[in-house]
Amino acid sequence: MILLKDILYKVAIESVVGNTNISIQHIDFDSRNISLNDVFVAIRGAASDGHEYIAKAENNGAIAIVCEELPQKQISGITYVLVENTKEALAIMANNYYEKPSSRLKLVGVTGTNGKTTISSLLHQLFTLAGYKVGLISTIKIVVGDEEFPTRLTTPDSLTINKYLRKMNEAGVEFCFMEVSSHGIAQHRTTGLDFAGGIFTNLSHDHLDYHKSFSEYRDVKKKFFDELPKSAFAITNIDDKNGAFMLQNTKAAKKTYALKTNADYKAQILENELSGLLLKINNNEVWSTLIGNFNAYNLAAIYAAADLLGLEELENLKYLSQLKSVSGRFQYIISDKEKITAIVDYAHTPDALKNVLETINTIRTKNEELITIVGCGGDRDATKRPVMGKVASDLSTKVILTSDNPRTEDPDKIIEDVEAGVEAHNWSKVISVTNRKQAIKSACAMAKAKDIILIAGKGHETYQEVNGVRSDFDDMKIVQEMLEQFNK
Incomplete structure (x- = not known):
């Protein structure tokens, strides 16, 4: 039996109408999922306001309503809990409902603009190789021991996080590695979680449609480290200009890593080839x-x-050397006949795209063409689009601008925004092909022996979203088919 008063422990309550000493079944923020004796939490979102669905939740059998604004009409027998922030309340309630699952394993959060998926996924891989039961909460999937579950958000909602952490407890999971996005921090999805450690990767231009300014985006990331407990560790990339800033106010043990600066964990590249890296x-x-x-x-x-x-x-070094690349993160194939290299990467920010292109240019002999296929997502930060166009055209020998996930925007208009960043001396190397499949086909047709094709932006995604509809689309699968077709 779970009592409402128990799941409200540590929630900042402004007032209560009714009784909190009552048994409840489940918690949810979607009124369609509410049934008899459930608790409905009214969340204000970008697309809809949960307060508008309180009546529906009541009709479906809710025994309690948690809200930021009390409904004008309150029904006898239903408890109404008024709070300042329902997103924060939901996170604390979820943690209580699932019996604080993060405290019963070692949870490590990874945050930053680029590298979150790779680091969390490879840590999961490394500890699995070392023989531990491990969990993963990432953009690509959620993993509980031997079971995999699909996910659509970098950082899921707080109910989902705690539900899967509880599953991990039941499966005997000892370590869990989790991507922590700026959206997730700002929306309190990680509030109440007991982190054993946090990792900062880097910070560059992204999500300014949501955060409005770079400083706000940076400060949200810092909040994650500010809230780490004294018992945790906080690892930062000290080569990044925001690396030291992230750890200014943390109570956690401060640790650094770097390639260029003196650090607790200093790495040096000894060899950098298409076959891999030799590091010290x-x-x-x-x-x-x-x-x-x-x-x-x-x-x-x-x-x-x-x-x-x-x-x-x-052991650490042994398993580090055995790690395999993550789906859609610098994932590549080489065609049998012409030895054309096709690389699929999730690079969807200017900095990520620059890193990938600079890496390819470091490795290639300059006798090969570097053909880059790139676009930008719709309904997202439009200010990065011309920057993406400039980066792609500056660092590639040929560029095909195409559609990414246009969502509700006109894909041709998005491409025009990207084109605006291409400087006059680069115009001759850039073409636009709106249809992404046709763009990949065009690149494969252009490519000669030993050329390199980079398909950037969608990485691991196996769909394309146009006007709210998701259709099957896998960059790696399509480029494999096209290279086979052109290299017979």
């Missing part, structure tokens, strides 16, 4: 099949986290 980390050499400077940073962060979580040094 704190005077230990390790070979990895991951490629590029950005992955050297990722590997340093992974090594640091594993070390702080108690993995023995030789």
